[in-house]
Amino acid sequence: MTAALYRAVLTAIYGALIAPLLVVVIVSFGNSPTFAFPPSGFTLEWFRLFLSKEEMVSALVNVSLPIAAATAVLAVAIGVPTGIALSRFRFRGGGVLFALVNMPLLVPQILLGVSLLLLLIMLNLRPGMPWLVLAHLTITMPFVVNIAMAALAKADPALEEAAMNLGCTRPGAFLRATLPVIRSGVLNGAILAFIISFGDINLALFLSGPGVTTIPVYTFSSLMFQAQPDIAAVSTIQIAIVAGLLLVLGKTVGLGRS
């Protein structure tokens, strides 16, 4: 009885979370030009319309995807070593570093966006892709660092010591003994960084520059004026990208398993 109730509650919670996504997907294939739900028929017209809009395709393919991918890679490249340093070594300023890494979680992102824009203008630079990647790094780093630290907490340091006793150098021991154990955490961090960057609107509203509008900003702007279901079509594509990424990585590296 308790198990059945637990399952029912879980189903209801996940159902409520997934339902809006399903509505978007269905509307994107629906034949109504006004987001009518449920649709009276199905069509691929809105996907065709999306593909015919140069700015919109570019916002997805040339802007949002590269930014999210670069953010994920850089967040891992910087965040994992930071997590290792913070969890494995005691050094002066470690506490300050930990606080600094986590600080972006305390600042409303919209304010961060405006502040970074003001900084760029002061430096006589124009908003654009590199700055958006940097901004996304600041908001994704806390997640990557904390996930890496949590994964490291589960990795037994004795494994690394054993590897060194068997002739490995310290970096070699880390790569051979510890990294495989925390692999799942590292990839989870990368995926989270990708998703946060891919879906960000608060920073992108201010830091996306001419010709580099991200797809969430484009979508938001379109919704405010005269949206067509091509917005639902591109949202479906975004959902598919993230779901596909999770699926492929889950199959290849076994996400969730440490």
Place this chain on the structure above:
Amino acid sequence: MTGTQRSLSLTRREALQAGAVAALVPALLQLGAITPAEAAETQLVFGTVGGGWLDGIKKIFLEQTGFEKQHDAKVVWDVQADTSLITKALSSCARPVYDLLQAGVTGAAKLSAAKCIAAYDRSIITNLADVDDTYKSGDYFVAVIRLLNGLVYNTKHVKDKPTSWDDLANPKYKGKVGIPVYSWVGSQLLHAINKAHGGTEANVDPGIKASAAIVRGNDAVMVQHSNMGDQLLQREEIWIMPFWTGRMINLKASGVPVDIYYQKDFLFADVGYVVPSHGRNLQLAQKLINATLAPEPQLEILKRFKYQPTNRKVVVPEDLKAAVLPEYAKNRAAKIDWKKVNEYADRDLERWNKEVLGS
């Protein structure tokens, strides 16, 4: 670790390395976009909202006029929400991000007060001569289109034609009234309601009281944007709301039983283009504004969006007469000094949140 696992592990590493390289390369290539503010010469950076509006203005103002070819220029779009366009223009006042940007009267007034936009050069924007003064604010803003905002109502459910703002507080329509959120048209709406009830830009007491009676007293549905308004009216979830004429015409054409009435102190919103005062392409930007005010593009905008043109030389076709202000409504629009309104913007927002929304 088994041999199979080792082999898999190697493949994964290679795959991940390849993935990392593939992910970084396009972004690093884009790093070439790091350019000092002065770099672009013939690029015209145009800040606008997106969606159907962007599709329309691209086609009408650029393709049909041949503007880019004619002036050997390339228009680069910065697609934004309208509020962030103004914020970005204010933030980059000394070194503007845009060469021209879309603005409403209130946004333009803010930019002008901060000395961030330039006065129009009448020798370049020659079409200004064909636009009545009612569409102009100072020498820095002219409306390209006027969006009329009357009481749009469902003719099936609202039997007595609405006649004033007070109809929105009629208990017969409790829970079926739509009100735009403050960040969209709500702030303008507050001042129109305020004028209708005898208030002034400095004294919004009557407007706050009347708005609270609509929003809290009549359980109004807060509408986030035009598209949401369309949907709510279409699904008959709301029966009456202050809404745009163009939207009403399109809804009517799609079979939704709606009509519009322009009550006393009805609202209108002017949309135009302003030029940042320290812009790099001041002349070219104004040439583009001149193109948007010419009769032919204005007629095309009317045909496509059903928004009232501002150039008096535009001959409105008979089937589009519903898109322009009818005779009975002439001189009924709320007369609001937006520069004065801006002086009290913080106070008004605070009062709206506290007294109208009750948050």
